Amino acid sequence: MSNQAQSVLYSVNFIVLAFFTKKFRLVSTYQFIGLLFLLSLNLIVSIFTQDKYVLESLLVYIILEFFLMIFYLKSWIIPTLYMIIQLFVVMAIWTLTINIPMMIFDIKVSGYFEFAEAIIQSLLILLLYYFFKKANQRLKLWEFLNYQKKRYKILSIVILFLFFSISVIHGVASANKQWVLSTYSLIVLGVLCFGIFTSLYFVKRDKEQKEYLTSLTTFYNQEQAKYKYLRAFKHDFKDLIISVEACLEQHDYSEAKTLIRRITQSTDNIMDEKININDIKNTSLRGLLIHYYNRGVEREIDFRINILGEFDVKDFILVDVIRCLSIVLSNAEEETEKLKYHKKIIFVDIKKNGNNVFFIVKNNYENKIDIHEIFKRGYSTKDEHRGIGLNTIRNIESENRGLQFNLQIDREVFCAEIHMTIDFD
Template sequence: MIDNVYFVFLLSLNYIQAVWIIAYKQFLSLKESLILTSLLVVQGITSIWLDNTYFTLLLLFFFLAQFVFVTRKLNDWLISSLLLVFEDALILISWLPTVDLWNILLLKSVVSLKTYTTNLFFLVIAQQLLLALLFFITRYILKRLALLNSLALLPKKNRGLSIAILFCLFLSIGLQQLGVFKGYSVAYFYSTFIVIGFNIFFSWNIFLLTKYYKEKQYSILLAEMYTQEKQKIELATKFKDTYKELLTNLTADLEVNDLDHASQQLNSIIDYSDSFLTPNLYRKIALVNTPSIQGLLTNFIKKCDTASIDLSLQVSQELSSSAMNLVDFIRCFSILLDNAYDATLVSQEKSISIEIEGDPNYITITVKNTYVENPEIALQDFFQNNFSTKENHQGKGLYIFSKIVASYKKATYRISKKDSFFIIVFSIPKLKNPTV
C-alpha cells in the first residue's frame, strides 16, 4: 500500500493544484495563494518526521487559512465553504479510479504486492493528470456560466449552513480515509458517494436560488420602471389639461408687457413639466445587464431621490466583459457611490453624475459629485487609510478602493476637481474572450 508520507505529499500537490487552477484570481490574491502553497509545502515536508496520524491536522491549517482568505475577500461564508467542498469532491473523484481503488485491491489481496508496486507510479501520475483535467474543466465552467457572479446575489447570512457543510465535509473525508487505510471498501465508497452527492445537491439548489434572485432583481427593476413611467403619464395628462390655459395667460402677460408675471408663468411651466421630461433612470439601469449591479444602482437612485440629490446616469457599456472579479467591482463601485453621496449631502448644490462607457479594451466608470472644497486638503489625502473629512467616520472606503484597484493589472483610477465637482475616473480592462 502507498506509504502515508507519499500520500500526504501527493495530497499536498493536489491542493496546490486547487489553489493555482481554481482559486487564484477568482477567490485568492497572489500573496494569499503563495501563503497557502507554503503551508502545503511545509505539510508535505513535516509529514516525513511527524507521526502519520497527525497529517490531517496539518490539512486543517490549510482549510482554515483558505476559508479565512476567501471569506475576507467575498464577505460570504457559504461560498468559502462550498469552495472547500468542491475542491475535496474533485480530489476524491480523481483518487477513486486510480490510487485509492488500487490500495483497496491490494488490501483485499486481489493484486499482488509486486503488481501493486510495479503499476503504482503510473496510477499516481494518472491521478494527478485526472485531477488537473477536472480542475481545468471546473475553472472553464465557473467562467463560462459566471457562477461567482450568480453566487454574489445570494443572501450573506449563511453561517449556520456553512458550518454544517464543513462538518459534513470533514466527517465524510475522515470516513473515506479510514476506508482507504483499513481496506473498508464499503465505508470508502459510501463516504465518497456522500461527498459527491453532497456537491450535486447543493449545486442544484444554489442554481435554483441564484435563478430566483436574478428574476427577483429583474422584477424589482421592471416595477420601478413601470412606476416612474406611470407617474410621468399621469403628470403629462394633467399638464395637457392646463397647458393651453398656461400659454393663454403667458400670451396675455406678454401683450400687456408684464414681463415679471410672464417670467413667473414660464418658470411654473418649466417646473411643472420637469418631472416627466426627466429621463427614466431605471430604464438606463436595465442596460447594465448585471443583476447585482442593477440592484446597487436601483437602491442608489432611491437614496438620492430621498435626499433630493440631482442624479444623472449615462450607460453605454455592459459590465459583463469586465476582467475584474464581480465582488471586487461591486465593492469599488459602491465605495465610489457612497463617497459621492456623503460629499454631496453637505454641499450647497446637490448633484451627482455617473457615466458607464467603454472602448474595445477598457470599461470606464466616471463619478462626479459636488463637494465642499478645503484648500488645505490635497486630493490624494482622500485615499489615505483612516482619513476622512466627516466626523465619526472611519475613512477607509477610498483607501480600500485604491488597494483593490492596485491588485489588478492595467486597472487604474485618477482623481481631479473641476467647477466645484470632485471627479473619479475608474478604468478596468476587458476580458479578451468575454463570456456570452
C-alpha cells in the same frame, strides 16, 4: 501505500488547488504566498522523511485555508462550498487513480509510480477545474453567492459537519481497503454536493425571477406616474401657452423663454398616452409591454398594442408568460430593425376569450426562415448565431400545461402566438 507516498501526492494535489484558490480570488496575494510556502515545505519534508505526522499536518493546512478565506471574503458560505468541492475532487481523483487500480491490480508503489500519479492527478484536477469553470459560466452561481450579504454561518457549519463526517468514513474505509464502503461513501458525498448546488441554483433562479418581476413592476409604476403627470400637464397646457403669449405681447422675451424652457423640460420622457393597458392587471406584464413600446419609439419602430378583455395572470404561471413574451418581442424587435423594404411595425394583439388568453405578435421579415429548423437550439438569423430563444419557449411549453406556443410564417409576415389557459376568479 505508505504515509510518505500519501503525503507527497496530497501535497502536490493541494499545491495545484492552491493556484485555483487564488484564481477564484478567495484569498489575498499574501495569503496565497503563505499557503503555497506551507505546502511546498510539507512536500519537501514528505520527500525526505517518513514521519506519519507530516500527512496529518495537511489537516492543519485545510483548516487554515478555510479560515483565511472567511477572513478575506467576510462570508462563510463561499469558503464552505469551495472547501467541499476541493475535498470531493481530491477524494474522487484518489478513488479513480489509487483505490480502483488497487482493487483490480496488485500494485507495488515505487518512486516512478508516485511521479506518474502526481502528473495524472494534477491533469485530472485541471480537467475538473475546466468543467467547473464552464458550468459556472452557464449557471453564474459563484457570482450569485458573491453578492449575498448574509454570512450563513449556521448553514455552513451544518454542511461542513455532514461533509467531514462522511469524509472520515471514506478515509477510514480506504485506509482499511474496505472498497465497497469507500465507494459508497464517495457516492453519498457526490450526491450531497449535487444536492447543495442544485438547491442553490433553484434559490438563485427564484430570486432572479422575483427581482425581474419587481423591476417590471417598478418600471410600470414609473411610467404610470409619467402618464398621470402628462394628463395633469395637458390640463394646464393651455394656460401656460396663454402666459407665454402674454409675455410676448409685453416684449418680455426673457420670461417667455423661461416658460418655454420649463414646458420643454416638463414634457421630457413622458410616456405616449396611446398605450392603454389598464385591462392587464399584472403590473409586471404591463411594465414589459411599456418597456418594449419605449424601445420601439427609440428605434423608430411603430409598436401597436391592442388589448381586448380584462385579465389577470396567476403568480404560478406569470414568470413563464413573461419569459415567453419577452423572447417573442425581442425577436420581433431585432427582425424589424433589419427591414429595408418594409415599414417597421410590430403588432401586439392580446385577446381574452373565456379562460383563454392569446398573445399574438406579428412583424414583417426579409431574411429566409426555415420553420423546421427554427426551434433547434443554436439556430439563429443573427450575426452572432446565438439562437436559444424559441428553443427555450418550447422547453417552457413542455413543462407547463397552461401554455401553448404556435408559429405561422407567411411570405412576409412572422406571427407568434402564445396561448394561455388558466382559471380566472
